[in-house]
Amino acid sequence: MSTSSKKDLTTSAVDRQNVLNNPYALVEIERVTGIQGIPFEGKTVVLKEQIAAFFEVTIRTVENYLEQHTAEITRNGYEVLKGERLKTLKAAIQDLDVPETDFGNISKTPQLGVFDFRAFLNLAMLVSESERAKMLRQVILDVVIDTINKRTGGATKYINQRDEDFLQAAFSEESYRKQFTDALRDGVDMGPFKYAVYTDKIYVSIFKEKSKEYRKLLRLEKKDKVRATFYAEVLDLVAAYECGFADVLNQAVTSKGRKLRPSEVDKVFAAFEQQAHWRPLVEKARMKMASRDLAFRDALHLQLKEYVAPVQREDYERFIGERSKELSERLEEAKDVMKRLKDRG
Structure with missing residues (x-):
């Protein structure tokens, strides 16, 4: 929008x-x-x-x-x-x-x-x-x-990747994502559709939108990955959900001694997302996403309208200032660091 x-x-x-x-x-x-x-x-x-x-x-x-x-x-x-x-x-x-x-x-x-x-x-x-x-x-x-x-060279779609914290958050989330998909694979009696269903459950829990709705709002193309557009704080929270729910799901499967039916998994997830410790983290992620997307991407998340606040000066420094860089530059720097460590070893 x-x-x-x-x-x-x-x-x-x-x-x-x-x-x-x-x-x-x-x-x-x-x-x-x-x-x-x-x-x-x-x-x-x-x-x-x-x-x-x-x-x-x-x-x-x-x-x-x-x-x-x-x-x-x-x-x-x-x-x-x-x-x-x-x-x-x-x-x-x-x-x-x-x-x-x-x-x-x-x-x-x-x-x-x-x-x-x-x-x-x-x-x-x-x-x-x-x-x-x-x-x-x-x-x-x-x-x-x-x-x-x-x-940003006109690329506000990926302005999140200019943040110095993005790369680490993306790498971490990838490993937690595997724990999540493995738990779904081994513990849920449902076809391949289950990966999209429970990923959407996480998205709705955190920022009140399914993947399809988020794509439409940010005008993402088919080749664009939704997670590649998330801010580091949102990625960190998604990773925490994936890691935590994988653990809870594995425990439920062990307790039942069998794969769980979708209705059973839904109950496990409902109890999981209601845990009190999520509340402040979810509130913060919603505020970051709603406020930054309106300021930087000219996109208003209607479901998060009440969370919109002014973007602080530090965020302008972070995403369009001297501290910000293209992801390609950060990857090149990371490659150079790894090479130096390897040579030293």
């Missing part, structure tokens, strides 16, 4: 925060917009008078949005200056070759609110009355998509 064309930044706090937490998109948005502000403490800040002029709204309109969204805008860079810092700002304004009236009557004010670029963008994503703000919101959405596509 593609959502970029339907995103309304004025109403979605999650979408706004995803923009503001993405350092790579912010750099590009600042370059594209070319906002002129006041140099202050190594960055550029603007006052509400400048924002009102830029968006062609009244100062009272800016103040209203600030009052309604104080916590959000403050979290994203708005602050009130006093004392020495305010003196420094006033000096910076005097150094600018513009009329001081552009900044309101600030000569005697004991405190002054300033917006850095993030806070300015935050406000731009809220002001619904301004045509300029509306145009800027479209620029923001376009830049965010372009930035992610450029940094």
Whole structure:
């Protein structure tokens, strides 16, 4: 489900925060917009008078949005200056070759609110009355998509593989997968279809979707492997389910002294997935999948909608930043490490 064309930044706090937490998109948005502000403490800040002029709204309109969204805008860079810092700002304004009236009557004010670029963008994503703000919101959405596509070579389908933890998670899951399929082979009185059935049971238990539904949402082709698109945390949890259920199933088979019928296996699985220790792990995996897929893949898992949260700056570093790499590079590095270890031995 593609959502970029339907995103309304004025109403979605999650979408706004995803923009503001993405350092790579912010750099590009600042370059594209070319906002002129006041140099202050190594960055550029603007006052509400400048924002009102830029968006062609009244100062009272800016103040209203600030009052309604104080916590959000403050979290994203708005602050009130006093004392020495305010003196420094006033000096910076005097150094600018513009009329001081552009900044309101600030000569005697004991405190002054300033917006850095993030806070300015935050406000731009809220002001619904301004045509300029509306145009800027479209620029923001376009830049965010372009930035992610450029940094991943357009391959957001496999953006999960750029994570440094993916390779280890994939290798580990493969061995646990064999334990799972062996247990199904030896313990379940059912045809080959059983592998798909109980794999889907794990998927539904963890992220509420069968393999077919997940494929459709991510627009996977027939040759694409579902697990190749999972984030490391999801792969780890799938591996834990496979390993744990294989053990529980083997115990049930030993207890009965025969293969189990599908209805019996279903009961074993139902009891297995209800174990309390799964709950926090499942909640975390759902949040990671729902939030990252919306931010990086523009895919909304409707069954996980309640788990969507803003993607943190660390995740942008992890998947499109300097720490991220193509899987082929990581495999080459792993091959080199193995070769060195072999030569040393």
